[in-house]
């Protein structure tokens with residue numbers, strides 16, 4: 001019997017221990033150091049000739065790696081927009097590895113039909129029009145990449161070219177955006193449109209939202225047939241929203257593709273008071289959203305949707321004899337980047353079914369209320385200045401003494417709270433984003449105490 005055959009039994013024997021360790025880790029999440037800014041390293045070791053076997057590797061994990069992880073799924077990790085993992089999503093994610101389905105071709109598993117169902121549920125959750133098609137991606141970056149691939153294909157078609165087939169050649173394409181996320185710039189480089197080629201549309205005063213009149217003028221003046229507009233539904237610092245209805249009307253008039261990046265901001269649609277900010281989203285040509293941020297499923301989950309299945313198909317579909325299938329279902333590899341990939345719909349299937357629209361609506365409302373509570377405390381404090389009143393789940397502020405970097409460093413070294421640097425209208429600040437179901441009001445109080453001590457030290 002070979003080592004892998006032997007380890008099958010080891011796995012069965014160890015599963016109770018691994019599950020018990022997992023339960024303990026989750027129970028202690030609240031008390032673990034929220035971040036490890038000291039950059040822990042695994043012990044130096046070269047690849048063994050003879051493997052150690054699962055049992056020894058499990059012990060090495062517990063001893064050598066486990067102490068080095070942060071508590072990013074915990075309630076006071078407020079960096080980036082990190083999100084947590086709901087209990088149901090975690091169960092679904094564990095099972096995804098157990099059953100290890102490849103959501104590539106159709107006709108031999110229920111997996112593709114489940115992903116199609118989940119995409120439909122996501123449209124219901126976010127109240128998006130039916131008839132959108134798409135796929136689950138590795139994250140919002142990959143969804144933005146699919147958006148730009150489709151946009152590029154459309155811009156090529158406007159000038160008689162099939163760019164997916166013939167390459168970008170001399171196609172004339174211009175991209176317009178006010179405050180694109182860094183990942184959109186990366187994507188423009190990847191798809192050959194060029195990071196440096198974005199025409200920057202001015203923003204409204206004291207906002208990261210696009211000045212629609214300025215866009216109108218730029219589109220009127222643009223002599224090029226291929227036009228793409230990247231709009232934001234929730235910018236990372238101001239959580240500002242572009243006026244999608246007005247922008248969509250301009251895009252229609254000027255034959256421009258409208259891509260909306262709503263990685264986390266789209267969840268504002270779950271809140272009746274904030275619902276109006278994304279009116280017009282139904283007119284977008286393509287939409288990006290994230291599962292592994294505010295939707296609280298484990299990493300490896302973004303969402304891409306488009307009204308143009310034909311263009312997506314042109315970008316993603318390649319044929320080969322071994323890929324033929326008799327199934328009536330669409331093949332998801334024709335709607336995404338990968339040929340083979342993880343069954344990333346299952347954690348969503350669990351979580352959406354377990355908590356429903358109300359469950360996620362409550363989480364979004366709670367996180368926004370927590371951001372507002374932190375902002376109130378900062379405003380009342382003698383030591384901090386709020387750089388902008390929060391609209392959604394992000395707070396941006398700085399210490400009045402001007403020692404922003406030192407305050408953030410002390411805060412993050414304290415192990416209670418983790419935040420990241422930010423900038424508002426050219427001023428350096430500290431940024432806190434609430435996006436986790438675990439965070440409660442007592443956590444906000446702990447955050448305030450940690451800030452008071454970080455600024456005073």
Ligand SMILES: *Cc1c(COP(=O)(O)O)cnc(C)c1O
Nearest residue numbers: 139140141181183261263264290
């Ligand atoms: C986080 C984020 C992205 C990138 O998403 P990943 O899931 O990290 O790839 C894109 N756009 C916006 C607005 C984001 O907040």
